Each structure stands twice: as structure tokens, then as C-alpha cells.
Amino acid sequence: MTEITMIEAIRQAMDEELGRDERVFIIGEDVGVRGGVFRATQGLFEKYGEDRVIDSPLAELTIVGVGIGAAVYGKRPICEIQFADFIYPAFNQIVSEAAKMYYRSNGQWSVPMVIRAPYGGGIGGGLYHSQSVEAFFTQVPGLKVVIPSNPYDAKGLLKSAVRDPNPVLFFEPKKGYRLIKGEVPEDDQEYTVPIGPAKVTRPGQDLTVFAYGMMHHYALQAAETVASEGIDVEVVDLRTLYPVDRETILESVRKTSKALIVHEDNLTGGYGAEIAATIAEWGFMNLDAPVRRLAGPDVPAVPFSHPMQEWFMINPDKIAVAIRDLAAF
Amino acid sequence: MPLSREQKKEMFWMMLLSRRLDERAWVLHRQGKIAFHISGIGQEAAQVGAVYAIEKGKDWLVPYYRDLAMVIAMGMSPSEFVRSLMGKAQEPTSGARQMPSHFSLHHAKVLSHSAPVATQSPHASGIGLGIKLDGGDEVVLTTIGEGSTSQGEWYEAVNFAAIHSLPVVFLVENNRYAISVPQEKQMAVSSAADKACGLGLPGIEVDGTDMFEVYDAVAEAVANARQGKGPSVIEAKMYRLTPHSSDDDDRSYRTREEVEEFKKQDPLIMMKNQFIEQGLMTEEEYNNLEDKAKKMVDEAVEEATKAPYPKGADAATPVYAEEVKND
Numbered sequence: 001m002t003e004i005t006m007i008e009a010i011r012q013a014m015d016e017e018l019g020r021d022e023r024v025f026i027i028g029e030d031v032g033v034r035g036g037v038f039r040a041t042q043g044l045f046e047k048y049g050e051d052r053v054i055d056s057p058l059a060e061l062t063i064v065g066v067g068i069g070a071a072v073y074g075k076r077p078i079c080e081i082q083f084a085d086f087i088y089p090a091f092n093q094i095v096s097e098a099a100k101m102y103y104r105s106n107g108q109w110s111v112p113m114v115i116r117a118p119y120g121g122g123i124g125g126g127l128y129h130s131q132s133v134e135a136f137f138t139q140v141p142g143l144k145v146v147i148p149s150n151p152y153d154a155k156g157l158l159k160s161a162v163r164d165p166n167p168v169l170f171f172e173p174k175k176g177y178r179l180i181k182g183e184v185p186e187d188d189q190e191y192t193v194p195i196g197p198a199k200v201t202r203p204g205q206d207l208t209v210f211a212y213g214m215m216h217h218y219a220l221q222a223a224e225t226v227a228s229e230g231i232d233v234e235v236v237d238l239r240t241l242y243p244v245d246r247e248t249i250l251e252s253v254r255k256t257s258k259a260l261i262v263h264e265d266n267l268t269g270g271y272g273a274e275i276a277a278t279i280a281e282w283g284f285m286n287l288d289a290p291v292r293r294l295a296g297p298d299v300p301a302v303p304f305s306h307p308m309q310e311w312f313m314i315n316p317d318k319i320a321v322a323i324r325d326l327a328a329f
Numbered sequence: 330m331p332l333s334r335e336q337k338k339e340m341f342w343m344m345l346l347s348r349r350l351d352e353r354a355w356v357l358h359r360q361g362k363i364a365f366h367i368s369g370i371g372q373e374a375a376q377v378g379a380v381y382a383i384e385k386g387k388d389w390l391v392p393y394y395r396d397l398a399m400v401i402a403m404g405m406s407p408s409e410f411v412r413s414l415m416g417k418a419q420e421p422t423s424g425a426r427q428m429p430s431h432f433s434l435h436h437a438k439v440l441s442h443s444a445p446v447a448t449q450s451p452h453a454s455g456i457g458l459g460i461k462l463d464g465g466d467e468v469v470l471t472t473i474g475e476g477s478t479s480q481g482e483w484y485e486a487v488n489f490a491a492i493h494s495l496p497v498v499f500l501v502e503n504n505r506y507a508i509s510v511p512q513e514k515q516m517a518v519s520s521a522a523d524k525a526c527g528l529g530l531p532g533i534e535v536d537g538t539d540m541f542e543v544y545d546a547v548a549e550a551v552a553n554a555r556q557g558k559g560p561s562v563i564e565a566k567m568y569r570l571t572p573h574s575s576d577d578d579d580r581s582y583r584t585r586e587e588v589e590e591f592k593k594q595d596p597l598i599m600m601k602n603q604f605i606e607q608g609l610m611t612e613e614e615y616n617n618l619e620d621k622a623k624k625m626v627d628e629a630v631e632e633a634t635k636a637p638y639p640k641g642a643d644a645a646t647p648v649y650a651e652e653v654k655n656d
Contacts, residue, residue, distance in 0.1 A: 062485045069455015106424030108435035110650035141648050165650035
């Protein structure tokens with residue numbers, strides 16, 4: 001296996017799925033000749049042609065709405081939303097249509113499609129190129145919501161998402177696109193990562209940090225930092241946010257008795273609330289401390305200017321502070 | 330392709346049957362036997378004319394909630410419709426999950442649609458894209474009310490179909506009202522067809538009370554689409570003869586005189602007169618059709634009344650299609 005970046009893993013997943021299944025096509029803004037603004041589709045237009053890698057009009061509703069139509073027809077669209085911040089024009093199509101089509105037709109019509117979108121801050125993107133949007137979708141039955149944290153999972157989960165007969169929202173931590181590298185199998189049809197299970201990525205005894213995406217990467221760094229201080233942290237990468245893998249979460253809490261949930265999305269009503277509620281409802285008797293959440297502050301979005309951006313963003317140091325607090329409880 | 334005498338009579342029958350079924354739904358509502366009805370009365374000529382221009386079983390229909398006559402013509406039985414009115418199990422559109430008249434018939438390529446208007450239009454373009462990518466010669470017919478053409482979703486759908494020259498026919502059923510809001514408060518153009526030119530397409534305007542005028546226009550659009558000549562926008566003008574739904578009271582926004590005036594242009598009566606004048610049908614044949622429709626609607630109500638309700642817990646599924654197979 002060779003070591004590649006997140007973005008290359010995502011590109012490889014699409015390349016292999018386009019090659020494996022002729023029903024698969026990509027549609028999005030600048031995905032064609034430009035190869036995507038983040039280069040996620042680089043070379044795919046040249047390799048598969050304009051019918052398989054389609055430059056959409058500058059209209060997110062079109063990308064998703066047309067994708068749904070193509071999916072019910074029998075295609076396997078991969079829809080790219082250029083930034084997660086731009087997904088809202090398509091919200092109606094995702095929530096009213098893609099999520100409900102199978103249920104509302106009593107199983108007559110399924111929508112096998114993937115909606116990819118880069119999310120997250122810390123990249124100087126300001127209010128509208130930094131948002132985390134997962135919480136809008138993790139309470140919508142009919143959708144699956146996936147956020148990978150490393151190249152291996154990104155490629156394997158994206159391949160699973162393309163093969164899944166349901167609409168899958170696939171949010172990619174864009175700060176990690178080139179920062180996070182890892183070993184990934186290439187040209188291996190058998191290699192996928194299943195949608196659903198969370199994963200214990202670092203076993204530990206003293207407390208558990210639950211995280212996903214970029215925050216999972218930082219959680220591992222923070223765990224490493226505090227290890228030298230004698231705090232043995234378990235880290236769980238949630239990976240699939242919806243449906244929730246409650247069993248892995250509760251199993252970890254049974255073991256460590258303390259839980260810290262980290263996400264960069266706003267605190268209130270964020271995804272961490274669901275994890276905290278899960279632990280409170282089914283893991284209360286195992287707890288030695290209140291469940292803690294470390295999340296983005298409740299301001300509308302990530303500001304542009306560097307000092308304000310850093311004030312907003314969760315980083316390994318902030319996670320380490322929260323770990324020490326919880327460990328000392 | 331000119332319609333045969335038999336086809337024309339069949340089309341009239343579809344109009345008549347769906348009208349009598351629709352009227353019965355209003356009666357059932359007034360009797361307290363159903364909770365809700367949304368009507369297509371006054372729109373049957375356009376609906377039947379349009380749907381006979383596509384090939385059943387081959388082409389796609391992406392309808393909206395007033396298209397009872399279309400969906401009956403595509404193969405939904407009166408009994409199935411009444412089951413959906415009553416929220417009964419084995420109702421074919423949604424297993425009684427959706428409100429009535431939110432149609433779907435998978436076997437006839439009639440796609441499920443929702444209540445937020447215009448959401449269906451991009452789906453039609455997406456199906457058209459699939460057909461084009463596969464090099465097929467199927468066509469998609471999709472419908473919408475004139476008020477719903479105010480939605481961005483409709484513009485985006487037509488725009489995408491126009492860019493890629495997709496085989497989609499966008500039919501606007503202009504019944505002059507979106508609940509209470511008249512056409513002049515929806516658009517500054519006199520016809521939704523005029524909107525097509527801004528998207529690079531010719532717009533065609535037809536009399537929606539004339540089944541054969543609608544048929545001719547849609548048939549030409551379908552032929553063009555099949556030959557790869559791209560999409561069309563057709564507006565058929567008509568009048569919604571009933572309130573918006575069983576929960577609406579149209580006396581609050583339009584006069585009785587206006588409604589009475591338009592009842593003189595009721596497409597069912599006008600088509601009946603035309604059929605008799607042109608010798609396509611005798612009065613006796615018409616009376617027989619009325620008897621047949623009444624009998625079918627009576628039977629449909631009887632059957633549907635006896636049909637079981639779903640169990641509450643049936644609502645738990647199906648949320649997700651079968652799990653992924655890594656083939």
C-alpha cells in the first residue's frame with residue numbers, strides 16, 4: 001500500500017467506482033475540465049468523458065434534484081456540492097425528496113446517490129467556506145451521513161456510499177484534504193469500509209473522546225500529548241453519524257466511564273447532543289463524570305480574520321485542556 | 330400519428346371516469362368518510378390529451394397532485410384511488426403513507442411526488458439525463474400548476490433540460506389559481522409558456538379544455554424529444570372548477586358568477602358535445618358510459634370501504650432500501 005492524501009483517496013474512490021460501474025457518473029460545479037476546485041475529480045473528465053463527469057450549471061438544487069431523477073431512473077450519481085456552505089439551496093431536494101422517496105412510495109422508488117461536500121473551518125474561508133452542516137441532516141431518517149477522518153476510510157467509505165442503494169451525504173474535512181496522509185489499497189475491488197460502524201482508533205482506559213472528521217485527527221494528537229502526562233485516552237472515530245452506532249459508543253463508555261465529545265460545528269443542537277443523550281439514556285450507570293462537549297461556539301459561522309478564526313476553531317491544545325479537566329474530575 | 334376513433338372514445342371514457350371518481354371523492358368527504366380530497370375537476374381534457382401522447386410502459390410520467398385523470402389513464406384503478414382516499418392498506422401509490430392524490434405507480438413509470446411544489450421538475454430532468462446518457466428514446470412528461478412555475482426549482486429544471494437537450498416535456502396546467510392567488514400575481518407574462526424563451530426554448534400555448542389540441546401539441550413535443558430535439562414547455566389553459574381542496578372555501582377569493590361562467594366551458598361537457606356532433610358517440614353510448622362509470626365508482630367505494638387499514642406499526646418501514654451488496 002502506498003501513502004496518499006485524503007483528496008487523492010477520494011479521487012481514487014471515484015475513479016475506481018466510475019471504472020467498475022457504468023451507471024456511476026459525477027455531476028457538480030467545475031468537476032469537469034477543471035477537475036474540481038479541490039482537484040477531487042482531477043483527470044476523471046479526461047478518462048471518462050463529459051457524459052460521466054458533468055459540469056453542472058451554478059445551481060446546487062439542480063445538482064441534487066437532477067441527481068435524484070437520474071437515480072430513480074437507474075443511474076448512480078455522485079453529486080458534488082463545492083462547499084458544504086452552499087448546500088442549502090438543495091436542502092428541500094435532500095430532505096423532502098431524496099430522504100423520503102423510498103418511504104413515501106412504500107419501497108417503489110429508491111434513490112441511490114451520493115452527495116459529497118467539503119466542510120469545516122480553519123482554512124481562512126470565512127463564514128461561507130467553513131461551515132459544518134451535518135446537524136441539519138443527522139435527524140433525517142432516509143439519509144445516511146458519513147464523515148471520514150483519514151484516507152483509508154475516505155476511500156473505503158466513499159466506495160460503499162456509491163454502492164449503497166440509499167442517499168448518502170458524504171462530508172469531507174477539507175482542512176485534512178492534503179494535511180492528512182495514510183496508507184490506502186489501490187485497485188482492490190474488495191476493499192470498502194462499511195457505512196454504519198464507528199471505530200475505536202486508539203484504545204485507552206481513562207476516558208473516551210468521541211470525534212469525527214478533522215476533530216478526530218486532532219483528538220488523536222491531543223491523546224498523544226496527554227499520554228506523556230499519564231492520561232490514557234480512548235479515541236472513537238464515529239465515521240457514520242447517521243444511522244448512529246450506539247453500541248460502539250456505549251461499549252467504550254462502559255470501559256472508560258468518562259466521555260468527551262468533540263466537533264467543530266456549533267455547540268447547541270450540534271451532533272454531540274445526540275451522543276451525549278445516548279450516553280445519558282443508556283450509559284448513565286457507567287459514568288464517573290458528567291458528559292462533556294467541546295464544540296464550536298454559538299456564533300453564526302467561522303469568521304475570516306485569523307485571530308477570530310482561531311478563537312472559533314477547536315484545535316489539539318483545546319482538546320488536551322478538556323481531556324485534562326475531565327480526567328481530573 | 331392520428332388518433333383512431335377507438336382511441337378517441339377511450340380518451341373520453343378516461344375523462345368521464347376520472348370526473349365521476351373525483352366528484353365521488355367530494356361526496357365521500359362531505360359524508361365524513363374521507364379526511365381530504367384535492368381535485369382535478371376541470372383539468373381532465375388536458376390531462377388525458379397529454380398522457381395519450383406518451384407511450385404507456387415505455388415513457389415516464391412525473392405528475393403533480395391534480396393529475397387524477399392522467400394516473401387513471403396510466404393504469405391506476407378506481408378502487409386503488411379510493412383506497413388512497415381512505416388511507417387503506419394495499420393502496421398502490423404509497424401504502425397509505427402519503428395524503429391522497431400524491432401519485433406513484435412504479436410499474437407504469439409514474440414517479441412519486443411530494444407536496445412542496447415544483448420539487449418534481451428537476452427529477453424529470455434527471456430522468457431525461459439518464460435516458461440521454463443511455464442513448465434511449467424514452468420521453469418524460471412532467472406536469473405542474475402555473476403557480477408552481479414561480480418556484481426556482483421549475484426554472485432550474487427547464488434550464489438544465491434545455492442545456493442538455495433532454496427528452497422532457499414540461500406541461501403547465503394553468504388553472505388560473507394557486508389556491509387563492511390568481512395568475513397575474515404569479516407572473517407578469519400572460520402565459521407560463523412565455524417563460525420558455527428566457528431559457529432558450531419555444532413555449533407553446535394551447536386550450537386546455539380541448540383534449541385533442543393538447544394531444545396534438547404534446548404529441549409533437551414528444552416526437553421532437555424522442556428524436557433528440559430537446560425539451561418543450563407547453564402551457565394548457567383551463568379553469569379549476571372546484572375549491573383548491575376539501576379544506577378550502579373559494580367563495581373567499583372568487584365570485585360565484587365567475588365560477589358559473591367557467592362552468593359553461595367545462596371540458597367534459599364540451600368534449601361530450603363535440604363527440605356527439607362529430608358522430609364519434611351517440612347519446613345512448615354516452616348514457617351507457619355514464620352508467621358504467623357510476624357502477625365502477627360504486628364498486629370502487631364498496632371495495633375500498635371493505636379493505637383493511639394498515640397496522641400502525643407498518644409505518645416503521647421501509648426507511649432504507651436493502652443494504653449494500655459489495656458486488
